Amino acid sequence: MSVVEAALSVAGYLLVALGTFFCLAMTVGILRFPDALTRLHASTKGLTIGAGFILVGAGILSGSAAFAARTIVIAAFMFLTNPIAAHAIARASYRSEVTHPEMEQDEYSEYLGRQGIVTDDDH
């Protein structure tokens, strides 16, 4: 095994370990945070970064160009779609909950000129 292969292997395992740590942090956050919006904060950030690290690490560890290209495609797709999905869930959660007990300041509600739940004509 040459020096380059050893360095690539070490880098791949380090990336996979770092991504696993981010997934662990995401799980702790999704279990311990008090509110739906804070849980989304934990899950989307931790999983976007964690999945990116693990996928790039797996692509490096595989050693084949076809495998690495597909993992990088999956990682890029996740970096594109994961924040959009989390934003959609957060928007739906904000609009469908009557009260937000953990929220100290709610400027968007004042901007909408409403309190609480959105009716069907306010879209």
Next chain:
Amino acid sequence: MIMIVVLLLVVFCGGCFVRVAVGPTLLDRVAAADAISIMLTIIFVLLGLVFERTLFLDVAIVYSLLLFADILIFAKYLERKDLTK
């Protein structure tokens, strides 16, 4: 080595499933299920690395595409109901 990471991710999926089971609102459950599905996509990729099959990667690509459409549809159609009960 990679199988240890796969087992850890399965344990994390179990932790997120606790949130799916006990989550107070419906969108909590949707967010936790989203997290579980993304971790399952990563598990597919790592199993493809372990078994040296690129077929797992195609499954992972299609799974992540379907997941994105799923979450958007959930968020769209569950938006205006009273979900705090």
